[in-house]
Amino acid sequence: MSAPALSVRAAVPERDVEVDLDVPEGRVLALLGPNGAGKSTVLGLAAGTVRPGGGEVQVAGRRVAGERTWVPPHERRISLLAQEPLLLPHLDVLSNVAFGPRARGAGRRGAEQVARARLAEVGVEELAARRVHRLSGGQAQRVALARALAPEPHLLLLDEPLSALDVDAAAQLRQVLRATLRGTGRSAIVVTHDLLDVLALADDVVVLDGGRVVERGTTAEVLSRPRSAFGARLAGVNLVLGERVAADAVRAGADEVHGLASGPPLTPGRAAATFSPRAVAVHRAAPGGSPRNVLPVRVTGLEQQGALVRVRGETASGCRLAADVTPTSLSTLRVGVGDDVVFVVKAAEVDVYAA
Template sequence: MNHAADHPAVTLRNVRVAARHVALDLSLAPGRTLAVVGPNGAGKSTLLQLVAGLIRPDAGEVLLGGDVASTATHLTPVHQRGVGMLTQRSLLFGHLSVLDNVAFGVRARGASRQAARERAGAELDAVGLAELAGRRPHQLSGGQAQRVALARALATDPTVVMLDEPLSALDVDAAHHMRSLLASRLRGTTAILVTHDPLDLWTIADDVLVLEGGRIAQHGPLDEVAARPATTFLAGLLGTNRLVGVAASAEVVTVGAAEVVGVPATADPPLVGQPAMALFDPAAVVLHPADDHPHGSARNVWPIEVVGVEPRGPLVRVRCRLDDGQLLSADITARSAATLGVVAGRDSTGAVRLLASVKAAQVACLALGDRRP
């Protein structure tokens, strides 16, 4: 539905906000999604407010496409910027039906009641909620309400979509469905996503901006930033295991001599013969002695070499290397680590060799590369 040509670049040129100790100089290319990450107080919300026109910079300028939207002496009003916002809370109007909530912004822009409702119906259909058009917000689940809010945000054809941790208040299942929906609906749209979830990076973002102390610590394409995280915060955020290979099927990624079996992502499933990746949490990894092949339902079993051990409170993060050199992490108890002989990371014969297993249901398989048209 959206095309990059319809969406502008976003540029912050030498922008300063003195009261918040923020200094930003960056550009987001048209039609790309930028994930903004960083610790609390890093300046993430300030960035969104600058682009939306909710605050004015003390110096520098904010440009939407070729138009100057903000300077120290000029501020294009929010309603004239064509931006759309989705936050943690859906903020739907309780006295309106779902359909009229989505139609509200379209109607406010001058469309007739019938035209606004037709557009609202199309957007609800796109997020899979056309059958709930007549309900009121209190009759929706949290995930349904967020999907309605997304439909409302997109119904006005925003030139820039901004998302402020839109999945953080949802349960795991609702977040999964919403994440897949965002990955699909934001294709070709200029978008800025503030998040603390690494899965949002891998499934939604094209580029990553890392903020610390109001300054840019790192900025670039996702794969480049992930390969060399410049901050401790980002390294911790990217704790999700990510193995890269070639898709043997939508459910199988060949990684070196090993196979990783998982669940294809709803958006961007792997294409046979094309680069693909498998994502899974370190807590999903079970380690076994090298001579004790695991019994049970795990579809994935790989030989690994232990390369490091990191205590993390009651758990131990064991860093491992597959035979092709790719790394993965396993979060296990200290007792299990001691039993496996990996506390020191070495034994008398050299590197500790183990088996790692992961259930297929805990692995997400996705296409790798530029996911935008």
């Protein structure tokens, strides 16, 4: 079994970051989390721009940072593709891409052969002689990707590489990245806030919050059964995370949600309940009868979601939930930010599982 492309078991005390994660060889890891969660610090630990205060970092089984060990960034065989291409303006496209192989000792002809192959791989071989100031944003980012691939890195770091592009250019580059990464078995970390990037590129997901790993798993596992607030937002579902109080119930503070238990049998301990915003009905007061899940909330926001309106609310226990309703229903209810309402969801719409 080959060593992971990246192994980080390290702390950066001055940033309150302490992480334990691996990127298996040949897989793409999506590193997710809110702003300030520690994602940039993890990339810095891998790239060599951040020194750990404890623990160690390994690249392809080689220790590159730790006690009495420090391998400088240019010797780690890690490439970075960031939001901005940062191409060298005094060189043409071919020379930009050939720069990495030349720096590793390749001759000019060999480096240019590699550069042409990488430009062809990302679909811009015809731009080889063009100066970088004549490239569009999407073209420049493709060239930057070719440049990152040219030195044959052990690991590619993708730091929100599509965020500065328009919708069409981002969609095109996303497909190029998918073919370049998933179609060739390269190893990579992608930092993104875009669900489409995760779905197109990632084999695995790690969610950071407060400088710690709070969730990890395959992409399918995290999106189908999130166990963190960020994972739930990405998957587009409501999450109640707390303690199991019955075979099919989760309690978080004063909030208790019943549903249908799935997966391995639930045991005492942490459990999660998830349900779609579209499964939630909004009432001014608790309805008659005996609906199983009735959650009083204070409305914190209203957002248009296509043909529906998303009503965001927070319970007294601090649980943040959302309901998707029609504009007609919202008009009838006369609901505004700051109002107290009731979210109602049937137990059959709630998935309960171990957390």
